[in-house]
Amino acid sequence: MKVSRAELKQELIDAGIRPSVQRLAIFEYVRQSCQHPTAEVVYEALRDELGSLSLTTVYNTLKLFVDAGLISMLTIDDTFRCFDGNRSCHAHFRCNNCGKIVDLKMKEDFISLVEGGDGYEITDAQLYLKGLCPDCIKK
């Protein structure tokens, strides 16, 4: 489901974030991507389109979005962070062989499973699964 630039822009404004050219481009890229890009990937993808872009800006902007709850940061791979603009409730699987990270649907929200979570204010939840993907099992 493609979202228009205008809608994304409004979403930034609603979150109290000024929609600069760089911010809007980065937001659009992460939201439309299905591939959990790293900051480096976002940077490489947008530097031509934007004429000039700094990797520092990408890092700062992604952090800004994460803090605002607009995207999430994944630490499923311990060697780098990547980002996820998909707002639906889903788990992540990382293949130990090929490194691929894929979304897996959930039957229900996993927060409901937590016991003794009373008194905690939970703002983010991530379920990380690791192992072998179907492609790598075949080989």
Add this chain to the structure above:
Amino acid sequence: MKVSRAELKQELIDAGIRPSVQRLAIFEYVRQSCQHPTAEVVYEALRDELGSLSLTTVYNTLKLFVDAGLISMLTIDDTFRCFDGNRSCHAHFRCNNCGKIVDLKMKEDFISLVEGGDGYEITDAQLYLKGLCPDCIKK
């Protein structure tokens, strides 16, 4: 539930890992700790007891244990890794304010919630929750 050194030693042997002095000490420390230590913390805690110990050994050994499935590695904090010797099924919560990482019990195994996971071989699962802990909410 305190486990004897002999039992831990046997567990290493059963996993095909030679129980050197360093390995056994590191294994015991991580298994008995309730505090999700980092490699650095393990190193600081054991260097005196062992006379000499290298941080590299700690890193290598922890990786060895993780690969053997004896302990798990947590990446809930994006700035460092920590390790968990608690083998029961539980979730982890990280307070965004004080940084504390605590265990939270689960009603059931969360893998049962995953849809479309057929064809995947899952060897590790971690549920990470973030937000504010009761102590930090009070303030």
Add this chain to the structure above:
DNA sequence: TTTCATTTTTGAAATCATTGCAAATATACA
């Protein structure tokens, strides 16, 4: 026990994703 091969440990240097910083640029508003 001695010897030799293999495994493990060690410490220093290198790596690399991420952040700090201060200058340059862009934007909003009077």
Add this chain to the structure above:
DNA sequence: TGTATATTTGCAATGATTTCAAAAATGAAA
């Protein structure tokens, strides 16, 4: 237009983790 504020930029610094080759420990065979 001018001025204050917000944003971007690039380079240097940071720090957790890894690489690497040498030293030490261990196990098996003689």
